[in-house]
Amino acid sequence: MPAGFRDTFMRDPLPLLADSDFPPLRRGRLHTLQVNVGYRCNQSCVHCHVNAGPKREEAMSAEVAALVVRYLDASEVSTLDITGGAPELNPEFRFLVREARARGLQVIDRCNLTILEEPDQEDLAAFLAGHGVTVVASMPCYLEENVNGQRGKGVFDASIRGLRRLNALGYGDPDSSLALDLVYNPQGATLPPAQQALEADYRRILGAHYGIRFNRLLTLANMPVGRFGSSLISRGAMHEYLAMLRDAHQDENLDSVMCRSLLSIDWQGYVYDCDFNQMLGLPMRINGASRVHLAQLMDADLEGRPIAVRAHCYACTAGQGSSCGGALA
Numbered sequence: 001m002p003a004g005f006r007d008t009f010m011r012d013p014l015p016l017l018a019d020s021d022f023p024p025l026r027r028g029r030l031h032t033l034q035v036n037v038g039y040r041c042n043q044s045c046v047h048c049h050v051n052a053g054p055k056r057e058e059a060m061s062a063e064v065a066a067l068v069v070r071y072l073d074a075s076e077v078s079t080l081d082i083t084g085g086a087p088e089l090n091p092e093f094r095f096l097v098r099e100a101r102a103r104g105l106q107v108i109d110r111c112n113l114t115i116l117e118e119p120d121q122e123d124l125a126a127f128l129a130g131h132g133v134t135v136v137a138s139m140p141c142y143l144e145e146n147v148n149g150q151r152g153k154g155v156f157d158a159s160i161r162g163l164r165r166l167n168a169l170g171y172g173d174p175d176s177s178l179a180l181d182l183v184y185n186p187q188g189a190t191l192p193p194a195q196q197a198l199e200a201d202y203r204r205i206l207g208a209h210y211g212i213r214f215n216r217l218l219t220l221a222n223m224p225v226g227r228f229g230s231s232l233i234s235r236g237a238m239h240e241y242l243a244m245l246r247d248a249h250q251d252e253n254l255d256s257v258m259c260r261s262l263l264s265i266d267w268q269g270y271v272y273d274c275d276f277n278q279m280l281g282l283p284m285r286i287n288g289a290s291r292v293h294l295a296q297l298m299d300a301d302l303e304g305r306p307i308a309v310r311a312h313c314y315a316c317t318a319g320q321g322s323s324c325g326g327a328l329a
Contacts, residue, residue, distance in 0.1 A: 013229035013312070014280050016238050020311035023251075027273075027305045028260040034081040034275060034324070035060070035068055035265045037090040042118055043151055056085065060267040065092035067269055067294055069099045074298045081262075081324065083110040083275065088124055101131045108134045113162035114155055125162075129169040129178055136218065136324075137163070139182040142205040146187055163212045172213035181216045181326075189232065189241045191248060191319045192219035195327040218326030221245075221315040223276050229312075242311050248318035250329065257316045258323040259307050269294045273307045275324075276315075282308045 038059035072080065080100040087093050087110060100107045109128060116125050128135060139159060141147050147156040163172075163180075170176035182202060186192055199217035206212035222228045224241055232238040263284075264272040271292045272278040283291035286305070321328025 011230040011233040013225050013233060013238065014282075014310075016233070016242070017224070017280070017310040017312050020309065020313070022309045022311060022313045023254060025254065025257065025260065025307040025309055025313075027302050027307060029303055030075060030077060030261060030263055032079040032081050032258075032262040033068070033071065033075070033077045033265065034083060034262050035096065036083050036267060036275060036278060037065075037085070037087045037093060037096070038267045039085045040089050041085040041112070042089070042115055043086070043112055043155065058267045059090050060092055060269075062092055062095075064267070064269040064294075065096055068096060068265065071294055071298065072100060072103060072105065077105065077263075079106040079108065081108040081110070086112055086115045086118075088115050088121060089118075094127065097127075097131050097133060101133070106134060107131070108136055110138075111135050111162075112138045112151075113159040116162040116165055117158055125165045125169055129166075129171065132177065134179040134181070135166060135171060136181045136183060137166075137214075138185075139163075139202075140185045141187070142202050150185070150187060160210050160212065163206075163214070164210070167211075167213050172215055179216075180214045181218055182214050183326075184217060184219045186222055189222070189237055189244070191221055191244070192322065192327070195219040195320060216326065218324075219320070219322070220324075220326065221318060221322035223315050224312050225276055225279050242314065245314035245318045246311070249314050250317055250319065250321065253317040253321035253328045256321065256323070256328040257313075258325065259316075262324070263302070265294055271297060276312060277308055280310070280312070282310065284308065 039056035040059060041053055080096065082093060082096060097107050115121055140150050144156040147159065148154065166172065166180055169178065171178040171180035184192060184198060195217060198219060202217050224232055224238060232241050259274040262274060264275045264278050266272065266278050271284045271294055272282065273284055286292050316322050
């Protein structure tokens with residue numbers, strides 16, 4: 001794994017995930033290229049599967065970013081999904097946005113909202129709006145105490161200010177093409193509640209108390225990897241959490257899991273079936289290679305290839321299902 005991948009005293013969940021009876025999966029048609037441009041972030045959230053934080057130094061280079069654009073031209077990808085860390089901290093973030101939008105692709109920015117107030121990012125909200133970028137914003141609860149407990153003191157207020165800034169530019173307005181989706185994560189080792197009902201609560205409370213508008217709420221299960229996985233191991237709760245996910249598995253979610261139509265690229269250009277596999281160091285393997293670089297896939301047809309699965313995959317198929325696009329059911 002990359003140097004600095006683990007926080008101090010981080011416990012590696014991978015050995016506890018290897019023994020799994022998760023059903024085999026194969027790739028469908030590729031629609032989304034999800035690019036992790038680096039692990040540096042202005043926050044250090046307790047549920048973060050990336051272990052992102054201010055001290056992380058991994059960052060995608062201009063050469064790898066240019067390779068990503070070449071792949072956009074060579075493939076039938078329709079969406080570029082940019083994540084991190086706080087992806088906006090990478091100097092190549094705006095280059096990727098401009099190039100993808102110039103090709104008519106949908107661009108998603110996985111935004112933590114507080115980044116909008118960071119030095120040298122004062123124009124970020126206007127940049128996103130000016131390029132028609134879809135903002136998928138972390139907002140793990142509508143209650144200040146819960147958000148600050150998961151993401152740090154003062155994050156709730158900064159997030160509200162960020163949402164208001166985006167709303168002022170047209171994001172979340174039903175008459176605007178600028179889409180703003182919020183992301184919910186449970187506070188602990190539980191599954192998310194029903195997405196539709198929780199979205200109604202978000203609309204009611206954020207609207208009434210703060211005047212916030214948004215398009216959709218996406219509910220995501222906490223993956224037993226990264227900081228959250230390490231905390232489960234430290235508390236002796238990993239096996240219990242995995243058993244809960246396994247017991248809540250729904251076969252009907254298998255057809256819609258994101259890894260069937262998404263390709264995950266790390267900051268160095270190496271390829272994974274999903275961002276969670278990336279964080280576990282489980283690369284896509286083709287023709288016996290230990291790992292595959294994006295440069296090797298320019299002419300490759302990935303449809304039908306097997307997907308690397310482990311016990312953590314049950315987090316995507318448990319209950320209503322979970323993906324980067326929210327609930328599956």
